[in-house]
Amino acid sequence: MKITLKDGSVKEYQSPMSVQEIAYDISEGLGRATCAGIVDGETVDLRTVIEKDCNLSIATVADKEGLNTLRHTTSHILAQAVKRIFPEAKLAIGPSIENGFYYDIDREPFSREDLDKLEAEMKKIIKEALKIERFELPRDEAVKLMEEMNEPYKVELIHDLPEDAIISFYKQGEFTDLCAGPHLVSTKGVKAFKLISSSMAYWRGDSDKAKLQRIYGTAFNKKEELEAYLAHLEDIKKRDHNKLGREMELFTTVDVIGQGLPLMLPKGTRMINKLQRWIEDLEDNEWGYVRTKTPLLSKNDLFKISGHWDHYKDGMFVLGDEETDREVFALRPMTCPFQYYVYKNTQKSYRDLPYRMGETSTLFRNEDSGEMHGLTRVRQFTISEGHNVIRPDQVESELANCLNLAIFVLETLGLREDVTFRLSKWDPDNKEKYLGDDAYWENAQGALRKILLEKELVFTEADGEAAFYGPKIDIQARNVYGKEDTMITIQLDCAIAERFDMYYIDQSGAKVRPYIIHRTSLGCYERTLAWLIEKYAGKFPTWLCPEQVRVLPISDKYADYAEKVRAELARNGVDANVDSRSEKIGFKIRDARLNRLPYMLVVGEKEEADGTVSVRSRFAGDEGSKSLAEFTEQICREIRTKEIRKENPQEEGK
RNA sequence: GCUUAUAUAGCGCAGCUGGUAGCGCAACUCAUUCGUAAUGAGUAGGUCGCCGGUUCGAGUCCGGCUAUGAGCUCCA
Numbered sequence: 001m002k003i004t005l006k007d008g009s010v011k012e013y014q015s016p017m018s019v020q021e022i023a024y025d026i027s028e029g030l031g032r033a034t035c036a037g038i039v040d041g042e043t044v045d046l047r048t049v050i051e052k053d054c055n056l057s058i059a060t061v062a063d064k065e066g067l068n069t070l071r072h073t074t075s076h077i078l079a080q081a082v083k084r085i086f087p088e089a090k091l092a093i094g095p096s097i098e099n100g101f102y103y104d105i106d107r108e109p110f111s112r113e114d115l116d117k118l119e120a121e122m123k124k125i126i127k128e129a130l131k132i133e134r135f136e137l138p139r140d141e142a143v144k145l146m147e148e149m150n151e152p153y154k155v156e157l158i159h160d161l162p163e164d165a166i167i168s169f170y171k172q173g174e175f176t177d178l179c180a181g182p183h184l185v186s187t188k189g190v191k192a193f194k195l196i197s198s199s200m201a202y203w204r205g206d207s208d209k210a211k212l213q214r215i216y217g218t219a220f221n222k223k224e225e226l227e228a229y230l231a232h233l234e235d236i237k238k239r240d241h242n243k244l245g246r247e248m249e250l251f252t253t254v255d256v257i258g259q260g261l262p263l264m265l266p267k268g269t270r271m272i273n274k275l276q277r278w279i280e281d282l283e284d285n286e287w288g289y290v291r292t293k294t295p296l297l298s299k300n301d302l303f304k305i306s307g308h309w310d311h312y313k314d315g316m317f318v319l320g321d322e323e324t325d326r327e328v329f330a331l332r333p334m335t336c337p338f339q340y341y342v343y344k345n346t347q348k349s350y351r352d353l354p355y356r357m358g359e360t361s362t363l364f365r366n367e368d369s370g371e372m373h374g375l376t377r378v379r380q381f382t383i384s385e386g387h388n389v390i391r392p393d394q395v396e397s398e399l400a401n402c403l404n405l406a407i408f409v410l411e412t413l414g415l416r417e418d419v420t421f422r423l424s425k426w427d428p429d430n431k432e433k434y435l436g437d438d439a440y441w442e443n444a445q446g447a448l449r450k451i452l453l454e455k456e457l458v459f460t461e462a463d464g465e466a467a468f469y470g471p472k473i474d475i476q477a478r479n480v481y482g483k484e485d486t487m488i489t490i491q492l493d494c495a496i497a498e499r500f501d502m503y504y505i506d507q508s509g510a511k512v513r514p515y516i517i518h519r520t521s522l523g524c525y526e527r528t529l530a531w532l533i534e535k536y537a538g539k540f541p542t543w544l545c546p547e548q549v550r551v552l553p554i555s556d557k558y559a560d561y562a563e564k565v566r567a568e569l570a571r572n573g574v575d576a577n578v579d580s581r582s583e584k585i586g587f588k589i590r591d592a593r594l595n596r597l598p599y600m601l602v603v604g605e606k607e608e609a610d611g612t613v614s615v616r617s618r619f620a621g622d623e624g625s626k627s628l629a630e631f632t633e634q635i636c637r638e639i640r641t642k643e644i645r646k647e648n649p650q651e652e653g654k
Numbered sequence: 655g656c657u658u659a660u661a662u663a664g665c666g667c668a669g670c671u672g673g674u675a676g677c678g679c680a681a682c683u684c685a686u687u688c689g690u691a692a693u694g695a696g697u698a699g700g701u702c703g704c705c706g707g708u709u710c711g712a713g714u715c716c717g718g719c720u721a722u723g724a725g726c727u728c729c730a
Contacts (some may be wrong), residue, residue, distance in 0.1 A: 009692085038670095092729095092730095093729055093730060094730085095728065095729065095730085096728090097728055098728080102728090150693050154730075157729080157730050158730080160729095160730095161730075168730085169730095177730080178730045179730050180729095180730055181675095197724070197725080198658085198725090199659090199724060199725035199726075200656075200657030200658060200725065201657085201658070201725070201726055202656080202726060204729075211657060211726095213657090213658095214726085215685075216725085242722090242723085246665095248663080253721075253722075254721085255661095255703065255704085255720055255721035255722085256704095256720080256721090256722090257721095258721085259721070259722090261722090291684055293679080294693090357668070368655050369655065369658095370655060370657095370725095370726085371655090372722095373723090375684065496679060543670070552690085554687080554688065554689055554690095555686095555687035555688055555689095556687060557687065557706085558687095582685095582686075582687070582688090583688090583692090583693080584686095584687090584688055584689090584692085584693060585688070585689055585690060586688090586689090586690065586691060586693095587692055587693080588690090588691095589689080590690095590691035590692055591691085592691090593691060594691085600658095600690085602689070602690060604688095604689060605689090606689085614689080614690080616666070616690065
């Protein structure tokens with residue numbers, strides 16, 4: 001039989017050679033002891049291909065696929081180790097995932113000691129260099145085999161496979177597992193792996209079904225790669241906003257106050273205020289917004305009109321009981337209907353549109369108790385919310401306006417490269433969750449898609465992620481652990497005006513229903529702060545820093561001059577403090593560095609005599625001696641332009 | 655909401671099989687007045703998350719609650 005590889009080389013094999021051996025040979029030829037190959041874009045086990053057709057052209061094994069195969073095999077080795085040490089355990093599924101693999105197992109919880117034992121056993125299995133062999137069985141025999149092995153989850157999986165599915169198994173030593181593959185050809189191919197953690201997972205992700213234990217692990221081709229990955233995990237933890245933000249005294253939580261209700265501390269508040277003032281001035285002065293301030297709660301009547309009472313009541317904090325109380329109130333989960341009444345306060349002409357209303361808006365959402373996390377998922381948050389009331393002919397220009405503002409904000413914060421765009425659509429299979437019909441959704445989604453295409457943005461489309469009243473453009477960011485959150489949203493709503501009887505007078509004097517864009521320019525301040533902490537590892541651009549300059553007098557003798565410097569900077573709107581402790585200069589510098597101060601000004605005899613400051617920064621290290629006026633002008637310009645100066649790696653913490 | 659782990663001084667931690675608590679940093683006081691990543695000495699600080707139980711005796715064992723972390727999407 002002849003096998004053509006992608007590089008054009010042809011391999012020929014004599015027929016007595018087993019499929020296993022041929023696959024092994026090809027795999028080694030491709031630089032890795034794997035049996036995975038890509039044929040017509042599909043990842044397959046080379047052994048299956050060889051059996052079917054001897055003259056196939058086999059693409060080279062892509063690195064990513066090779067890694068998936070390696071990890072999938074490692075998960076099987078884990079399962080084998082589990083069965084050896086804990087024979088009573090029942091196996092569920094064990095796929096490879098983005099950064100490793102897992103295996104779901106029905107057993108009591110695993111301790112770290114159990115994981116260590118399993119790791120040791122896995123190493124033994126690898127050393128045994130067990131050949132991994134593939135075989136197929138008809139359905140009834142497959143079920144019988146799994147029943148004999150007392151694996152009820154596997155039996156269920158087989159029953160759920162489609163009629164025409166090939167039911168394949170992989171055998172390594174005494175261990176056999178139901179699996180589609182592909183796999184390495186021998187357990188010895190696993191060189192570097194680690195069991196990371198274990199936790200609970202539901203069978204088939206369904207909370208009504210059995211509770212299984214999931215063991216997470218990872219595997220790499222080389223030991224160095226594994227070590228680099230584990231070091232990366234450690235590094236990531238240092239950037240985690242939930243840890244760093246508390247360490248830097250930006251926010252905290254208190255158990256008697258409750259879950260999802262973080263307290264912004266003075267430094268965190270300072271940062272949020274800087275962001276908020278910037279956004280408010282930007283929107284009002286440059287992007288044509290008017291500002292509103294509307295109540296944080298309302299009678300539930302309002303939410304009945306808006307549809308929230310029917311569609312979002314579980315997510316709201318309701319005050320009072322409809323059965324017994326004359327009036328029931330609810331804390332607002334959004335600002336929309338309040339701003340509609342701002343619009344309705346005076347009659348609007350077609351000339352008044354677009355009518356853009358912005359509000360720094362505090363919202364309340366009753367998230368499930370297990371969903372809260374740091375500053376990214378909270379029960380009370382403040383958002384740069386806004387509603388643009390527009391004429392139907394203004395849909396495109398106004399969507400573009402909102403998107404441009406959002407992108408400008410992201411660019412200014414240095415976050416533009418870190419986001420992905422998503423068109424969030426309704427779920428056509430779950431229509432009762434949404435207002436409006438097919439035509440309404442197709443139109444609205446089409447309008448959003450058009451603007452994304454016109455702006456040449458790369459975006460994904462997601463079913464079932466829309467708001468109940470309309471589709472959205474979501475701007476997504478990932479946290480340090482790779483989890484995605486919505487940062488900015490732009491939503492088109494062509495239906496709500498009817499419910500609130502909003503209209504404008506057109507050229508002919510007729511009343512016309514406007515459309516509404518729900519949008520944020522920066523999104524939620526808490527979540528943005530979390531994102532900034534992780535992006536900059538706490539070393540924020542100067543304009544955002546809660547403390548921008550620290551003046552460090554060499555000794556008490558220069559305290560008066562230090563205070564003079566501080567006062568001059570403060571007069572110019574710079575956040576500056578003096579470190580007047582009677583410590584050595586080295587101590588003060590160390591402390592300021594650990595606090596991630598952008599600028600330190602050392603002042604002593606020489607500086608006082610010359611009216612200068614000795615500048616040391618996070619960006620350039622020693623910037624030399626400058627007159628106070630010169631430094632003030634420099635930092636004021638940096639703050640005004642929101643410059644993001646490049647960090648100097650040599651100034652990294654020791 | 656579910657599973658699981660954790661909760662000891664402001665922070666980071668120790669406290670073995672039950673005998674009422676320690677370390678480092680920070681804070682405070684005193685001395686030092688110093689030129690670019692830690693000056694020295696001393697002092698003070700804790701109802702061991704909260705409530706209950708077992709026990710002669712609980713930081714330690716048991717139960718409940720609260721909070722925090724991880725996971726609950728990735729289909730053999």
